[in-house]
Amino acid sequence: MSGTEQYAFERGLRVGLTGGIGSGKSTVARTFAQLGALVVDSDAIQRLVVAPGSDGLRAIVEEFGEAMLTAGGELNRPAMAELVFADETARRRLEGITHPLIAQETARQMGKAASGQVVVHDIPLLVELGYADKYDLVVIVDAPEEVRLERLVADRGMTKEAALSRIRSQATTEQRRAVADVWIDNTGTPEELREQASEVWTTHVEPSVHH
Incomplete structure (x- = not known):
């Protein structure tokens, strides 16, 4: 995708959801979908x-x-x-x-x-592509590099070298923080992450929908 492309966001709040590989972004996307969002998966x-x-x-x-x-x-x-x-x-x-x-x-x-449904665009390269201004709200899911590395090796069967290469080819934490409206720190359990995502929905998404 290029920075000049425009997407047809015509209705509802537009949420850009991103995070590096192994951050837990997909869990947050599933939680938002369960709460009523239409999730559009860029990888899919x-x-x-x-x-x-x-x-x-x-x-x-x-x-x-x-x-x-x-x-x-x-x-x-x-x-x-x-x-x-x-x-x-x-x-x-x-x-x-x-x-x-x-x-x-x-x-x-x-x-x-x-009509009025929240649209969540699950897009891994949101920061790298400079797409932050396309959304009403940018939600970033992150975890320390060593935590993500551990997950990728244990959960996806990647070698440490391959996982590290993937992590470091993506945007840095500082680059993500620069565009984040909401920051989710996923250093805990999947259940804690789902709770955080639900809280973000309640405190940031729903008030914007009903604004």
Whole structure:
């Protein structure tokens, strides 16, 4: 997605939810959904627009060749990642295909919101993409690096090196704090995180909806 894209936020409060890998952002998103929000998942949309049989995947194969497909007809993500990591022009060509499709699908999903329904955009790269001003409220979920590292190794089976590389490729705590309206510190248990998310809903989201 590029910074020039505009999403069709037409109704209800717009909440941008973000946090680094291993922060617990997905738990907060699920809690907000249970409390009545329409949650739009950026990662899920990125997978959807290049799913087997999609226009996005067909366009990628036309642009970059059959090597971008697995034997099962899915996007060969390692091959694609290797190509765009090494070649800035290839990365821009890929973004030229996927970004308009992501923007279109994001707008379509957000357009499903009922009148007055809170829309939560769960977007990992909100800070990196400079999207903070697109939302009425920016909620950031964070935890110390060592806590996130421990979770990624224990819960997702990542190596310590791979987990650390992912963490450090994303925005810093300072960069996130600079755009946060609400900061959720997830150093506790999942239940404590859900309680914090519910409290944020009560103290920050609901008053804005009824303002």
